[in-house]
Amino acid sequence: QSVLTQPPSASGTPGQRVTISCSGSSSNIGSETVNWFQHLPGTAPKLLIYSNNQRPSGVPDRFSGSKSGTSASLAISGLQSEDEADYYCAAWDDSLNGPVFGGGTKVTVL
Amino acid sequence: QVQLQESGPGLVKPSETLSLTCNVSGGSISSYYWSWIRQPPGKGLEWIAYIYYSGRINYNPSLKSRVTVSVDTSKNQFSLKLNSVTAADTAVYYCARDHYGEGDFDSWGQGTLVTVSS
Numbered sequence: 010q011s012v013l014t015q016p017p018s019a020s021g022t023p024g025q026r027v028t029i030s031c032s033g034s035s036s037n038i039g040s041e042t043v044n045w046f047q048h049l050p051g052t053a054p055k056l057l058i059y060s061n062n063q064r065p066s067g068v069p070d071r072f073s074g075s076k077s078g079t080s081a082s083l084a085i086s087g088l089q090s091e092d093e094a095d096y097y098c099a100a101w102d103d104s105l106n107g108p109v110f111g112g113g114t115k116v117t118v119l
Numbered sequence: 120q121v122q123l124q125e126s127g128p129g130l131v132k133p134s135e136t137l138s139l140t141c142n143v144s145g146g147s148i149s150s151y152y153w154s155w156i157r158q159p160p161g162k163g164l165e166w167i168a169y170i171y172y173s174g175r176i177n178y179n180p181s182l183k184s185r186v187t188v189s190v191d192t193s194k195n196q197f198s199l200k201l202n203s204v205t206a207a208d209t210a211v212y213y214c215a216r217d218h219y220g221e222g223d224f225d226s227w228g229q230g231t232l233v234t235v236s237s
Contacts, residue, residue, distance in 0.1 A: 011163050044223045046164075053213065053227035054164070065225060097164055099222045106177050108154075108222030112163040 012109035031098030043081040121146035123228035141214030152217035157210040
């Protein structure tokens with residue numbers, strides 16, 4: 010059982026916008042920044058968004074993040090076939106004094 | 120560009136100790152937080168522990184009684200030991216760099232599958 014809650018799956022057709030939610034509590038998302046990772050099977054996870062809405066160099070601006078209260082979301086606009094992957098949210102947890110992850114959302118491009 | 124590479128046995132017997140090392144290249148380990156994270160088959164990511172280059176450490180409470188992490192700045196590597204393993208510890212184990220110490224893991228190893236089986 011993951012500390013942060015994500016829907017197990019999301020899907021869209023090429024060009025569509027897909028949004029993934031991430032719900033937490035006051036000890037993590039409510040008081041800390043949220044990060045998002047893209048994970049393709051057999052590869053290392055890739056940092057997609059950090060500090061709620063910042064993109065590392067090289068990440069397309071099709072990916073955007075936002076946070077409100079104890080929830081956060083990742084949006085993928087202009088969905089492409091290469092976006093088919095698992096997406097995880099993460100945030101520092103003040104009670105744990107360490108990071109917690111969501112259970113992951115599998116994005117399928119129809 | 121910093122690179123991380125995990126190494127260690129891929130098969131460990133139940134009740135024995137899982138030992139992994141993460142070699143850091145292309146940058147110094149003497150900065151940042153360095154973490155171990157695992158992913159059991161078909162499940163999500165689980166943070167295990169972090170270590171700061173100075174030696175400050177924190178463990179996930181769910182694993183704290185069985186985990187030890189250490190850092191060797193002279194070799195630019197850090198290590199994980201998990202004792203008394205069971206089948207539930209079978210997972211892909213990743214080492215990762217936490218850039219700001221806020222769970223923003225910006226560099227990861229490729230991961231190594233460790234299977235616990237007799």
